[in-house]
Amino acid sequence: MRFWLIFLAISTFTFAAKVKFTRWDKGVTFEQYLKKFHIDKNIIDTLDREDQALISEIGYTHKYYELIASNGVLLQSLIPIGEELQAHLFRTHSGYKLEIIPIAYQKDTHIAILSVDKSPHYDIINKVKNRRLANEFTRLLKHSIDFRGVQRGDKIVIVYDQKMRLGQPLGVPDIKVAMLESHGKKNYVFKHSDGKYYNADGKALIEKYMGKPLNHLIITSPFTTRRWHPVLHKWKAHHGIDCRARRGTPILAAADGKVVYSGWMSGYGRVIKIQHADNYLTLYAHQSRLKAKVGQFVKKGDIIGYTGNSGRSTGPHLHFGLYKDGRPINPMRLVKFTTDGLTGKDRENFLNRKRKYTKIINKIEEENLPSYVWNTVNDMYVLPKMKTYYQNRGW
Ligand SMILES: [Zn+2]
Incomplete structure (x- = not known):
């Protein structure tokens, strides 16, 4: 939140400045971006070594914020690097400054329960309004179920965390549990604390694993x-x-x-x-x-x-x-380091986690909470979109 206050504080002095929320041109480096505004690329050297490495990833950025004065001078920009951090470039009396700061976002756990009308992928997009969730769900379950056999009325349950930034979903939803009940059989996928997915028995999901980049990986x-x-x-x-x-x-x-x-x-x-x-x-x-x-x-x-x-x-x-x-x-x-299944204490922890989640899901089903989507994006606390926000203030 603090960083948005900075953003607002600076912009109040700059009449006729425009905020843009635009797409980053694919492949454009941060150096090229600086050049466009005649900013010395040595500004990157004011960051420490690790932050300089992060800056070089900016070419993959999708959307970013820019505050530009009416004479075309860049006043401020916020450029995401990954899902958690952003480059904050801003003009001061003594020239431009650059820092890496966290992205302010809100994270909520959602539970989506819906029945299939057309296909799982289509229905998740249509009912939950989250395309990335549909993609993740399909990716996780395609190994354990043949989607061609899925029928109208089959049931989907997804427990997931979604980050939101200024009213927009941020990043890929983090699925904790995904379930598809088809032909009376519940096919579960659970995320474990190691970040990998397992079926209800603690067997690793068959994914296309990658090899190690070094023979001996430490x-x-x-x-x-x-x-x-x-x-x-x-x-x-x-x-x-x-x-x-x-x-x-x-x-x-x-x-x-x-x-x-x-x-x-x-x-x-x-x-x-x-x-x-x-x-x-x-x-x-x-x-x-x-x-x-x-x-x-x-x-x-x-x-x-x-x-x-x-x-x-x-x-x-x-x-x-x-x-x-x-x-x-x-x-x-994705890199395969261990065996396919969980064993010992690890397996015990996994089964405890699994019990916790299935209990939540069963409770929702028992209490007959709305059968399609529970706690959708619409119910969330969401900041106004930047555009309307600034327009309402006459900027
Ligand atoms: Zn490294």
């Missing part, structure tokens, strides 16, 4: 979309995992795909990006030597380069990033 820094740094006193993010590796260790393609980038990126140093099926993209940073070339098709396990210390890095390691539809996701979700 993770030194995990993936986070947002964590509070206790020493620096600021929010940080790490859009990938760091893996320990001696300089010159072969880097392996995590899956079949096409090399779409092989070169230098500020922050990430020598980088290779591979485009895979289903809109997945992997990124391998800080290399000492690049082997794969742009346009080349690689197979899972092929050597694409060698680990190093290039870019903003404190020592030789591999930074491995995974993106789905341009958004960073935790590579641990």
Whole structure:
């Protein structure tokens, strides 16, 4: 909230300034964006090393806010980086300033219960008004059920967290439980604390797993979309995992795909990006030597380069990033590290979690709460959309 107050405070002094909520041109880098407004790109050097690496991801941004004076001068912009953080670029008396700040959002847990009229995908879009939820649901259940056998009247239950920012859903919904009851059989998928999905028996969902990017994978820094740094006193993010590796260790393609980038990126140093099926993209940073070339098709396990210390890095390691539809996701979700099923204490925790969720779902069913959607987006506390907000104030 604090950051919106900043936004408002500055804008009150600037009459005839316009707020725009627009689409970022795909592939445009933050440096190119600065150039457009004649801002010195050295402003990036005022950030610390990790934040500079984050800035280089801005080309994947979807929509962003801009406040522009009537003479075309940029007063302020808020550009999302991933789902949790944003670059805040603003003009002061002594020139432009740049900082990385958290995105203010609200997160709510929703439970959607609906029956099938046409198809699960269609009905979720139509009744819950959330296309990404429909995509996630289909992705999770397509391995355990043949959707062609689904009939009118079959039942869908989804428990999920959805972030909202200024009245718009932010990011991919985080499904906790998905259930499709078809032919009298309830097919469940549960998310476990390891971030992976399992069926009701604790068996791992059969997904198209990726391979490891290094033969011996030792993770030194995990993936986070947002964590509070206790020493620096600021929010940080790490859009990938760091893996320990001696300089010159072969880097392996995590899956079949096409090399779409092989070169230098500020922050990430020598980088290779591979485009895979289903809109997945992997990124391998800080290399000492690049082997794969742009346009080349690689197979899972092929050597694409060698680990190093290039870019903003404190020592030789591999930074491995995974993106789905341009958004960073935790590579641990798709890279196969362990066995297929949960065992021991892990399994116990999973079953406890499962009991908790099925109890909630059963309660809603028993008490006969509205049969299609419970707690939809419309019932939520939502901030007014920026456009109307500013218009009402005569700007
Ligand atoms: Zn890293």
